[in-house]
Amino acid sequence: MNIGQAADHTGLPEKTIRYYEDIGLVTPNRAANGYRVFGETALHQLNFLAKARGLGFSIEDCRNLLALYDDTARSSADVKAIAKAHVATIDQKIIELSAMRDTLSHLMKHCAGDNRPDCPILNELSQGK
Amino acid sequence: MNIGQAADHTGLPEKTIRYYEDIGLVTPNRAANGYRVFGETALHQLNFLAKARGLGFSIEDCRNLLALYDDTARSSADVKAIAKAHVATIDQKIIELSAMRDTLSHLMKHCAGDNRPDCPILNELSQGK
DNA sequence: CTTGACCTTCCATTAACTGGAAGGATTATA
């Protein structure tokens, strides 16, 4: 399977697949003409990457998860630890974003949004620390 | 005021302040010895930037907001439009993160997290698209 | 007068790609 098909099967852009090879996450074979050839293993890895990245795991997380995936003797605890840390990171981000959202919508509620120059949003932002 | 004091007053690292000057967000004066000199205006801008960035506005948003801030004839509607778009972006991110979180905690709930090699998280991630 | 703190510029790196150029290989069409 060439890179185009691999892209279709995984939903990953070709560029991204080449990049993943570059950084050593996947190692497709090569045909005589230099084209990458993706076998079952490589496809599996790409699907794995697509899913894990879609869930927000970092590339380094993915590298670790792939290593665990290849290690048939791994313990599920190792995987769970990575997932747990990731959930905590996500929760933190959600908290921060929610705080931003609240502050902003509070400011917006007090902004007339008309043609006059007075703007509570800018007024607030221009306050010193 | 030198860059060190400016950093103290705004909470921004010196590196970041230099960077903001680089990309044209702030234009401090220069003393005879080449040191940056931050007057009231520059300090105001830096405080503005620190707050707006803290609320997640992008650098380009900040550039626009600063321009509006300098424009005494601006309408509050212009500012509100930027803020509104930003809130929508934040909401979208929160939705995506929440979905990730749900998927992951669902997977984790089904993972024993013990020493056995069977791991529902990896099993799920290894499923084809 | 020298030590340490503070300042300068410049270059490289981060994360995770994305865009595009230049050119070789393959496939479809005329």
Next chain:
DNA sequence: TATAATCCTTCCAGTTAATGGAAGGTCAAG
């Protein structure tokens, strides 16, 4: 068979918003 369209290759640069560090100038204290 010619050629055009598509697919593939590598390599270089750019993105966001800084951050790290080197090499070196300046200043204030003792």
